[in-house]
Amino acid sequence: MPSKPGVFAPARPGLEVWAGAECSVVRVGDAWRDQVHETGYHDHVRNDIRMAAGLGVRRLRVPFLWERVAAGQGATSDWSWHDRQMDQLRKSGIAAIGGLIHHGAGPVAHSMFEPGFIEGLAAHAYETAVRYPDIGMWTPVNEPLTTARFSCLYGHWHPHLRDERAFLHAVVIQSAAILAAMRAIRRASPQARFLHTEDLGKVFSTPAMSPQAQYENERRWLSLDLLCGRVDAHHPWWKRLLDHGILQSHLDQLASGEAAPDLIGINHYVTSDRFLDERLHLYAPSLHGGNGQAAYVDTEAVRAGISEAEIGWRPRLREAWSRYGVPLVLSEVHLGCDDPAEQVRWLMEAWDAAQDLRLENVDIRAMTVWALFGLVDWNSMLRNRDGHYERGVFDRRTDHGSTLLADAVSALARDGAFDDHRLITPGWWRRQERMLPAYANS
Secondary structure, X not given: OOOOOOOOOOOOOOOEEEEEOOOOEEEEOOEEEEXXXXXXXXXXXXXXXXXXXXXXXXXXXXEOOHHHHOOOOOOOOOOHHHHHHHHHHHHHOOEEEEEEEEOOOOOOOOOOOOOOHHHHHHHHXXXXXXXXXXXXXXXXXXXXXXXXXXXXXXOOOOOOOOOHHHHHHHHHHHHHHHHHHHHHHHHHOOOOEEEEEEOOOOEEEOHHHHHHHHHHHHHOOHHHHHHOOOOOOOOXXXXXXXXXXXXXXXXXXXXXXXXXXXXXXXXXXXXXXXXEEOOHHHOOHHHEEEOOOOEEEEEEHHHOOOOHHHOOHHHHHHHHHHHHOOOEEEEEEOOOOOOHHHHHHHHHHHHHHHHHHXXXXXXXXXXXXXXXXXXXXXHHOOOOOOOOEEOOOOOOOOOOOOOHHHHHHHHHHHHOOOOOHHHHOOOHHHOHHHOOHHHOOO
């Protein structure tokens, strides 16, 4: 049963606290956004890892990004910074989860649509695994479905397309690259485990928008269905993929199930669950959008009166477990806001959900506190260079960096519990004030 507000039961044995440093490398127009540099992790990597160790973190999602190791075609690999990172991880007793692409597409000369993308990532994966044989867990491509949506459906990131064909190609190519990368890694390290991360936010809607919501809710499983070997001739998206020019050879390789993850990581944010509404007059013009055929608003489900039982960590984790039966990790837990107590409320809601589901025999292995040292400009999905900083577990803007969130993480890692009088108040996403005007009185 759910814990009482403000009081959280100790963890059952086996639930670990992990963490991660924001490391996206994204091309926007002709410019690159490198969060490894922008968040300060590049310059402070040794001390940052020591601070993570001080929290009691067991594993750290860290970058060995293809874009940063080989900056251009034919460039000599530069491992010097990554060697320092790995050396400090070993000294600190933290196991690495190696990430190879994080919303990127490889060095400047590459894109995910280049013929050499799959082979190039596999070569980088092999070189990385040979150099660092003690890395036991890998995430070759973070959130391929999200990357494909942002770059090929919404036009936010390069190549700035709004086309379903490009989106489907991007998902399949990245999935094929993951398979090739894990094959390469396991040639060097046969026992390596594969942690696949994805945002699986659900879409809700008015009755009129239910066809669009149904389409998006089928689409959100596509990358995992591909990797788990479920997309074969009987899958509802098989014909759609072939009709859009996807190579059947890619689909056949993935249908073998060889790329199935050992762990599925759920990256879930307060904005992940969405609500579609065609009644434009109820919303500010800035929220109006559509799919090219119908005009509608796409807003956060928490603001639209959706039942609290249908949104958030519990239902999304339960869905993933029911569909795949693969051990789960909460792989990104972060709330961007200025109120430290709200960040802890979001953290504890995730922790509490994991604990409750474990009592239902859902196999959840860890909770990953995300963006240890914050994020920059994610309020605009990296499209604007405003220098907008979101505090992470630590705050770069203060001399010591300590936060209430850091205290909570340390307590969870050490004792499996954290209590604070401020947690009795529910998070803003659970309070009535969250509602948009159209739903405020519903």
